[in-house]
Amino acid sequence: MKHAFTVLRYTLLRNVRDIPSSAEMVLSPLVLIFLLGTVLGDAFESRDIGATPVTYVVETDGPYAEALHDFLNREEVGRYLTVTESQTRVEAHRLLEAKEVITAIIVGAVDDGDAQDGGATGPAITLLERPGSSLRTGVVRSVLGTFTRGANVSYALAREGRTGVVYEPIPAEFEERTLSRAGRAPGAFDFYAVSMLVLFVMYIAQYAVYGLREDLMEPIGDRVRSTPIAGWAHISGKLAAHVVTGVIQAAVIVIVTSIVFRANWGTQPLLLVAIVLSICIFAAALGGLVLAITWDGRRAEGIISIVVLVSMILSGGAFQFTTTSPSFQAFQRLLPHYQGQRAILAMVYGGDAGAIGAAFIYFFGGAAILFLITTVLARRTA
């Protein structure tokens, strides 16, 4: 252990003196955050999409049709929908094709099939939408959903024998709540600060490769291995130095992005440090493993730079994308960038605490396994 501390101490001293590398490690993510945050900032801004123009056709009679008509013409619905009534489906189609409306609501006759099967009966509602308007159609669907749920409740109460049940929406004001505990909606800088921090911390793997390559494979390696230091003490001291350096540089990035970009890092600095520490340890162990497998410093550095970058992109760290493929989502969970980013975002925005726990297990457990394999491989190869 004494030898490991000696290696840690002197490697830290060398890292501190290596000002160009330290500056590069800190400045690179800051520049990336600035570029991505500026260029892709619009993708993170919320904007008022206004009321969605809608037409509706009611082809049936009865209380449901009347209630829907009243509902769609209420003042509070007007905040979200600009409603015009069409007399026929043909007219509704024409408005759609003329791009005068985004969506057409068709309320058809009672579905006899359902009635014969003893199921619930009611008008058939069809939504016709213009291509590329899924967001606005979603608004229509939501608004219509509130009416349908209310109507269903009225119907159920009537079936129980209650009389005089009338659908009457309760006037209510929506309260907009941001995800941020600091009261600020997350923007591009908030997101990219997290993503680039994780990316930078994962690049600790490359520094670990450089340090170990120097001490295991270059002339100095012969000298180190001729001393009485044990292999595990040497490797762990070396990796620990890069972990400490990484955590300090990460702290600088967090402070600078907080001040310059007003990035939101939440209110739990110790938890943030713990997450960053776990990623650093994992990254250092990953670097050691790749070097031990390839036993070629340049190749190891090349592999790591690709793996780290691809991991970031596939995790949605460069640009957000959604996927519904369960297998891809499962694959994403295996990526270190995904785990790190998810844990920090969950910590900052009060998300799923399980995500933080899962990240700790992933990074600490993974690092232990990687370090074990590295020590065995390094001894064998040496």
Place this chain on the structure above:
Amino acid sequence: MVVRMQRVTKRYGDVVALDNVDLTIERGEIVGLLGPNGAGKTTTISGVYGLTRFDAGEVTLFGHPAKRIDPGIKRRMGLVPQDIAVFDDLTAGENVSYFGRLYGLSGRALTEGVSFALEFTGLNERRDQRPKSFSGGMKRRLNIACALAHRPELVILDEPTVGIDPQSRNHILESVRALNRDGTTVIYTSHYMEEVEAVCSRVIVMDHGRVIASGTQSDLKALVSDEETIDIELERMTPRVVEAVRSVAGVKECLPEGTHLRITVERDGVRLGRVIEKATGLGVEVLSAQIERPTLESVFLSLTGRTLRD
């Protein structure tokens, strides 16, 4: 006995780096491993240090089998690698201190060890400077200092003078002699025969992974020839001088070449003064005289048919 290697073999693929090597090194010796590049010198010392695993044979260090070298044994040795192995971003003092700590030094022993190593290599005044500002010779000396702070009983120097100026080379050679005077056993590899001749009490000549000769310098030179050549330059050449010199006991051959006489004599059998007396006695002045003895270079040439730098 400090080191003993018995029938040691090492192969790298089809290349036999060491072929049944036997050698012993006694306490207090300066042993020179002499041979051209690729002779197996570095592989030999790497094996002694446990940095290379041999395919066959046995090695003992300080009487202990060296299959897995005990940390205690490692503390008794110091390695000066062929390539300079110091950190450019640590000062000279920090470099020596770092490796001293890895050898188990701490506290006062470390402080004294670092001072000793820097003083010994003439770098004490540069202890707070980083090697990137050093000359090649100073880096070589720091390379040596890093192996000395723990005062090893056995120091292995692998080509320690490659690419340095004569002044630094002389300093290093004198350091090696001083180490040995303090009781340190030294293994010195080189392909510069002048260096080996200058410092080594015993020489092991290697070529193509084999030990082809071993012994003191006199022993090795005796392998080549039991004759010496004396070259005398005279003021003028006369037949009487040639006859007079030929008559000296121990002279085997005397050939005039212009004003020069090339005299072949039994090794250590003829005194130069006796030959000069014969010439001057006949009134011929001797302008210069030189004894040409076999060198390790000629020994190597004789044994392998190649020069050391081939």
